Amino acid sequence: MRAQQVKKQAEEPFSNTPVPSPHDVAARFVLGQVSARTPWWAAQWLTDGRDSEALREMAGLNGRDTRALADLLPTVLAEMGVDPLPGTLEAVTMVFRNIAADCLTGRLDERAVVQHVEEIVISHDYASEITDLPLGLLYGLDDEWQGGWGATVEQLRATVRARCTDQLAQSPT
Template identity: 50%
Template sequence: MTEHHHDQRTPEPTTVAAWFVLGVAPTEDVPWWAAQWLADGHDRPALRELAGLNGQDSHTVNDLLPVALAELGTTLPSTTVAAASEAFRQLAEMCLSERAGELWVTQQVDDIVTRADYDNEVIDLPLGQLYGTEDAWQGDGGPPIEELKNTVRACCAAQLRAA
């Protein structure tokens, strides 16, 4: 079998499963990702159907995504904390490989914590500890931007160690 190298922006199915549980999976991108997974050799019926959908049909995408993930052998995280941990792992990898900026990571953390209903276990995760720090980036008497960036990178490194 030929080894295919999918688009670097295509997340792994486990990450998409976490995003789905958290309600942050961008349905407009899911069919493209399904097509990339097909190109990687994962030919399954629900995955083919998902790859053929228009991403604007969010209801059908959301209905079919768990089935396609199951066909890939990917189970949905059973808890919000598990989903957040996976999403945070992916954010940490993106930040530390310079594919995402520190402020953007902080904004994503705020969104995930909010969607996790401010669960203390999510906030206690290394990246979860960034929750509520987005305002500090405005420079109104908060720490210097470079210090904020260093804090985000340190939390990212801790998140990857905890994974």
């Protein structure tokens, strides 16, 4: 199943976002969200002075080789000192903080925030510890946004920005 989630991420277009830290990538991995950019990030980590056999191998992979990405990433992360991998709630909190920061800096629009939250909540069986987080409270807003009923688009955007601010104000787990 993780390989299917990696494949989905491999099909997304590249963006001009900064290179995430290995800890951020570990959080995404725990949530089953590995990007096709992972080999590129590995190459960037190498140029930043990190080095290991698995990291060099990762940098040489094709982002569409989903099985190899999913199989190799835990070794790469462990060699980089990201061991053990975070628990699910810690990973969600980290990913939500990154999403919130990306929204508030303009790298991610409010609708995309809601869609990311929806995907994470659904893929983790609507766990209350996730839906209770500030961004988790956005679950269900996509229906309103898509359906055009309820709040205006500007009100929805304001709600998302407010939850992003709340998420960043909350202490990391």
